[in-house]
Amino acid sequence: MIEEAEELIKQGKFPEEVSHNVYEEKGEPLVTTNLEGQAFGQCSESISEMLRKDDVSSIGIYGMGGVGKTTMAMNIHNELLQESIFSGQIYWVTVSQDSSIQKLQNGIAENVGLDFSCVRDEYKSGDSTWQ
Numbered sequence: 001m002i003e004e005a006e007e008l009i010k011q012g013k014f015p016e017e018v019s020h021n022v023y024e025e026k027g028e029p030l031v032t033t034n035l036e037g038q039a040f041g042q043c044s045e046s047i048s049e050m051l052r053k054d055d056v057s058s059i060g061i062y063g064m065g066g067v068g069k070t071t072m073a074m075n076i077h078n079e080l081l082q083e084s085i086f087s088g089q090i091y092w093v094t095v096s097q098d099s100s101i102q103k104l105q106n107g108i109a110e111n112v113g114l115d116f117s118c119v120r121d122e123y124k125s126g127d128s129t130w131q
Helices: 002-012 038-051 069-081 101-111 122-129
Strands: none
Touching: 038 069
């Protein structure tokens, strides 16, 4: 009986971690230009304030092409990385018009140090992302 218990304990040990602690990872600042102008400042501050609220889970930045949406988002990303309330857990993932769930999951996974290259099923990789 003791040998059987010892064997079960041995089988339950994993050579590597079973989960991945994303809180050990840190987002990286992005290279961008500084925003200038009152409109950019107001929009940037408004978006930053929304992101600090506990009840806001996502926001959208939209407008005509070339007006500075990406530049604004990159500046906000860099600004929030410096704030202690986010602990550096801010990641940049590009989602283009021809994107897919799998591309999005791979982008998120790459930012937090996971490798989904061998996973073909978006539902299985999505399950791993949330564990």
